[in-house]
Amino acid sequence: MMIKKPIILIAVLAILLITVVYADTSATISIGLTISEIGEYSGEDDGEDKGNGDDSEGTGSSTQTQTDDEGVAFSFTPSGNGLLEEKEYRMRIITNTEFELEYFWENYEQIDPRLSAFLNLEQEDYTHEFRTISEFEQFINNALLVGKNPVRRPKVKLQSSELNFEPDKELKFKVVYDPGVIVEGFTGTNKENILRVIVTFLPPSES
């Protein structure tokens, strides 16, 4: 007990002294970082069309993709050979912010009723939301399809949060031209149809 007191005293003194000696030997500097917004997009088509479910043979439909300030324009002109035509377009969105994705057929009223397009999501990315393929296909038809058949929907608007969006993954749009769809009174020709996709990056405060 006699030995403990001086040891405690010395220990307290040592701690006090070290505190005094080393108090001024440190410095701090605070760093604040702000992440800027990245918002880029680009589109491209796959360069080959698929006719009547046959991957190997083209049907002669014409495609073109243009990226500008207003978004991406996917151009599709059916060949008019009476066969089912499918065309896939790809779009890459590079962003670290939320965005709105809007797509529609330009000049909707003049669009060929045999033409439809949809955002071709991959079912494997939505297994939590849709248990079966038919549920998933129903969702596409009910929410993502733009055209006049089987439903009339001129425009689709989506939030990136609804898309399970991953920046390293491409978005795919599928255009389907089905000459089997008979629409009374339609006497259109095989003219160019433009699927316009508009991306609006939301400012961080609104995202």
Add this chain to the structure above:
Amino acid sequence: MQMKGKLFFLLLIISILTTALLGVELIIKPVQTEISEEIEDPRFETILPSVDLLITPQYTLNDFSLISPVFERVNTGKIVLNTPLKIDSIIGNTYSGAYEEYGNCWSFTQEGEKTVHDADMFTQTKTTWNEPLKQIQNGEIQENKLIDMILEKCGIQDEDDAFVYRSVNLDQRHESTYSMDMQGNVGHSDNYFLNPNTIRLEKINNHKVCLILVNNICCDSLQINTIEADEIYIFNYGCNIAIQKIKADKKVRIYNFYGNIEIGSKFSPKNINATVSVQLLSDDGEFGFKEKGGETAINNKDAENIFFKWNSDEYALFSSEGAKKELTELPLMQTSQALFTLKLDLSQNWFEFPAGAEYRGTLFFTVESLSN
């Protein structure tokens, strides 16, 4: 066993105390207090502005060998003032055959302070003392007369006002077969130093202090730990004087004729080795940067995002253990500089960091002296 443990603990504390007491304290100060950076494009590397660190040895008044605005001397012997010194001016004269050595000097007068010194008033030279020196050498002067003369030259009117140490031996020299002169040459010489005395004084504290040592027979030694006074006068003829610390508010004046005077310790360090260490912590005490009001963090857990470098070294990955840099041979009396730079490379997982997100982190720098 218990006793051994206590003993070990005691020794540990003593060793820590010793280190803390003897080590030269270093102050580290970044030029910037805050860095704000916008990461323009997180897909690419962002190099943050370098942190400019100023490292200054910090001395307390107790660390200086000599503190005085003015140091006056007339010297024909050897004067050594060891580092560190806090002094504004060294004036007077030194003569052929004399030796003087001064350590690094820091300003006595603080920045912005205006002190008028009477440095220009000191005009004495060896000529002033030629006649008395001749009389001392020949043993022709009376002790009281010599003391009065020295006190008068030092401006001490009343001896009661001052601390006066005097040791005067004015016996006439005699021939000897063995002798050693002031330069340490052994052999026949006119100077003889036999049977020297050694006197130790601990601390002198007075308005004025006057040390008078005269011996033309042998080389006495006077050792003093500390002198604190407004004015300090030392008259030394043929003796050795060693003073560890001097603190004079007005002046120190030394008349050193054929003697040795050393102030401070010759073992004082000439430079310092130091270790600077840095930690990067977010507000929650974890390594890295934490998002303000959010869940994400830049912390090298998912990807190698934060790198650092010292000065012009290569970048290295910043780990939660922190980063260390050894700085060798920092000059004692100067502020040294070290640059610390952070680089952020978010290219691997940039999409995890949302636009507009604000991240905060704090760099904690610590400097530690490795030698004293």
